[in-house]
Amino acid sequence: MTQGQRGGRAVQAAERRAAILAAAREVIAERGYRGVSLGAVAERVGITQPGLLHYFPSKEHLLVAVLEARDRWDTAAFLAGGSQSWRLSHLEQLVEYNATRPGVVQTFAALAGESVTGGHPAREYFVERYAQARGRLTELLRAEFGERLAGGRTPEQVAPLLIAVLDGLQTQWLLDPEAVDMAASFQDFVALLGPAGGTAD
Known part of the structure; x- marks a missing residue:
């Protein structure tokens, strides 16, 4: 050949x-x-x-590939304006966008839950994704708020909490979309972090 x-x-x-x-x-x-x-x-x-x-x-391998592609598309779409890194405003837009595609959000939530079991095809994807997300959100929070956020917490301490809020809101919204406004609730959480560029302690 x-x-x-x-x-x-x-x-x-x-x-x-x-x-x-x-x-x-x-x-x-x-x-x-x-x-x-x-x-x-x-x-x-x-x-x-x-x-x-x-x-x-397998079906799981296919769905993980869909999520990987979604991550690439989201990054390309929200950084298309020339920004080199994510900002909180990008995350707010992403939360709003996710509310328009419940099937993909459902796939993410379901596979994330299943991936905690040993040997699941999606486990490696989620381990790597969350590790990358913690690093990127740490950088984002430092750029937005400085070295200290509300309560004196560091960006490294708050990054896992930010992920927990994003994923937790998705789960609540999937279960009861009429009762949970993901976008508004996420904006409420962001307001608790402190003023942008601040050094709250």
Whole structure:
């Protein structure tokens, strides 16, 4: 096989993988997390289920790939204005945006819960994602508030709490969307952190 043929097959594989992820997003949006099946995704792409398994060996692997792609899209979309790093305003916009895509939020919440079990296909994704999120949010909080936030807490101390608020609000909203306004509640939490650029102690 020539190098050109190998390159052509790689491009075809990447395109097929992207088509599968796009189909999975559509199915998630229409049916929610529990309604996703490999058969439904394969049918939408126009391939067999064994063909889909060539790219993603299980439903969990496919859904993790959807979440990884979502992370990349969100970062590209919210940093498109030229900013080199996330700001609290970006997080507020992201919370509002997530309220328009309950299927993906449901997938994230469900897989996050399942991933705490040993050997789950999503475990590595969530361990790495939360580690990266703690680091990035520490930088974000330091840029917004300085070395100390309300109560004298450091950005390193508050970053895990910020993640807990984001994930906890998503869970409450999924369970009772009429009672929980994610965007408003997150803005209320941000107000508790202290004035931007402050050194509260």
